[in-house]
Amino acid sequence: MKGRPVDQLVFEHIFPKSRPSDPIHFQAFLQQCLIPEVRQEVRAFYGHINTPEAKYPGLDYCHPTHRIRLSRWPWHRRLFRAFDDLGLTPNEIAGLTKWEGTKWAKERYERDHGVTIRDTTADGFADWVEPEDRAATRQREPTPARSERRRDAMAEMADSESEGELESVGADLNDRLRARVNLRILSGDPNVPLDEEWEQWLKHIIETGGLSSLAQQIAGVPDTVEILVGTRRPVMPGLLQRDDATAPPSSAGLLRSTVTRSIQEPRRTFSDLHLPSGEGGSTTAADMSRQRAAPEPRA
Structure with missing residues (x-):
């Protein structure tokens, strides 16, 4: 005995108690409800219906x-709830779903026109590889291919670093200081300023007590310490290599001697640093301490 049609079973399951506003049969339900939702889904997924794939998804x-x-x-x-509740088989579902936008419509179009509509949904996505198989896949990859990819990555990294490379101001400052030192030596005037901005920075570092911490940071880089104390090629040739006994006093000589003492001696509360002063010479912190401790003369 032949059973009832699948479309009738599905319709009665969706509309068990039909109302006047409900469709009268499955074909009316299909035209009023299902096909409009298929068209909305196609437009939402593809954004258009200008290609065969969008027309026949x-x-x-x-x-x-x-x-x-x-x-x-x-x-x-x-509809899907009715499929599950009725326990329909895949063949029964495929035999029922023969309308616009379905697999049946696409296969019929391809058969009638002798073409194949390619599904582009997965374009741009790599094939899935299970996590336990990924290491084995990388090991099977030819070594030249891995080396080529590594070289490309390193070249790209080098290009990005070169684009963002910053030019150091040390070379320009070194040239300016050398020129001013030579001018001071040739003119015989020890009051010729070296570089106002640099001397202000050095004076601020000395007065605020930051020279010791700066020396400790420099001590972690041996090349920098040796450059500052003049054991290697100095950063400012002609400024740190000349004899301190014959050269006029300058902030550079003060920096050299102070950095050397800060590295070799432990930090203490009072130091014998010569604070830079104007034309009246220099006054040490020890002299200022002795002056404060000396008794005032009686009248």
Whole structure:
């Protein structure tokens, strides 16, 4: 005995108690509810219907992913619920779903026109590889290919670093200081300023007590310490290499002697640093301490 048609079973399950506003049969339900939702889904997924793939998306009502997409729409949710409740087989579902946008419509178009509509949904996504198989896949990859990819990555990194490379101000400052030192030596005037901005910075470092911490930071870099104390090629040739006994006093000589003492001696509360002063010479911190401790003369 032949059973009842599948479309009639599905319709009665969706509309158990039909109302005047409900469709009168499955074909009316299809035209009023399902096909409009299919068109909305196609426009939402592709954004247009200008290509054969968008016109014939090939929605498979047995495919889990397609069912998830179509379940966003209310009438399709009720349709899939009826499929599950009735226990329909994939063949029964495929025999029922023969309308616009379905897999049946796509296959018929390809057969009639002798073409194949390629599915571009997965374009741009790599094939899935299980996590336990990824290490084995990398090991099987030819060594030249890995080396070529590594070289490309290093070249790209070098290009990005060169683009953002900053030019150091040390060379320009060194040239200015050398020129001023030579001018001071040739003119015989020890009051010729070296570089006002640099001397202000050095004076601020000395007065605020930051020279000791600066020396401790420099002590962690041996090359920098040796450059500052003149054991290697100095940063300012002609400024740190000349004899301190014959050269006029300058802030550079003060920096050299102070850095050397700060590295070799432990830090203490009072030091014998010569604070830079104007034309009246220099006064040490020890002299100032002795002056404060001396008794005032009686009248």
